Amino acid sequence: MGPPASQVMKTTENLMYIFTWAAAPVMAIVFAIAIVSLSNLHYGDNPPAEADHAIRNSSRSNIVWVTVSAILCLFAVVGGMIVLQHDNESILDDHAVDINVTGQQWVWNYDYPRSQGVRSEELHLVVNKPVVFHVTSVDVKHSFWIVEMGVKVDANPGVVTEVAVNPNKIGTYNVRCAELCGLLHSYMQNKVIVQSQEDYDNWLLSQPKRNYSGDPFPQDKGEPSDPNNKGGN
Numbered sequence: 001m002g003p004p005a006s007q008v009m010k011t012t013e014n015l016m017y018i019f020t021w022a023a024a025p026v027m028a029i030v031f032a033i034a035i036v037s038l039s040n041l042h043y044g045d046n047p048p049a050e051a052d053h054a055i056r057n058s059s060r061s062n063i064v065w066v067t068v069s070a071i072l073c074l075f076a077v078v079g080g081m082i083v084l085q086h087d088n089e090s091i092l093d094d095h096a097v098d099i100n101v102t103g104q105q106w107v108w109n110y111d112y113p114r115s116q117g118v119r120s121e122e123l124h125l126v127v128n129k130p131v132v133f134h135v136t137s138v139d140v141k142h143s144f145w146i147v148e149m150g151v152k153v154d155a156n157p158g159v160v161t162e163v164a165v166n167p168n169k170i171g172t173y174n175v176r177c178a179e180l181c182g183l184l185h186s187y188m189q190n191k192v193i194v195q196s197q198e199d200y201d202n203w204l205l206s207q208p209k210r211n212y213s214g215d216p217f218p219q220d221k222g223e224p225s226d227p228n229n230k231g232g233n
């Protein structure tokens, strides 16, 4: 995976680093106890009497154990909520761009509302402009995943799910399907191009228009027999 291409992914990555380092001493203690227990360094063939459980019977060590666990859990919950809050901010942003995402075995298609019906198989986004994805599927369950942006949401037939992100780095990234959806599931991937507003506008102008009104979801799914359908590539 390349470097993070959104603040959400950056924060998620930081959170993972923090948890890895926080978990490292716990792992060290567990391994140390396991090694001592499995070796002859311990009590050997003469274990102590059953009543001799200095740690299990100590209320002080129990209090410390419960308090530390609670603080770590609370930290995980609050950290996760802060990360997810970034998504919500993008959804509520008035300047957010809406893009309809349709999964089908085994491609992703993108429709750009207010573009007179531009549809692409390669996702184009504007740098530093929040985008809200309206995601659905025309056949089985898929999962829309922009790897480097930390975006992942189910694509279910008959339902529109939403997810938002603010791409903050110009470049080319990856979309994958994250839900096993049939034979060619592993090939269900394409590129995301994050570009400047100017490049994006030029790209949009250069695309064939299908002249659909820009409703949230077109009834026309682009059947090959439709003479007006020059979308896709």
Ligand SMILES: [Cu+2]
Pocket: 103, 106, 141, 142, 143, 177, 178, 179, 180, 181, 185, 188
């Ligand atoms: Cu899929």
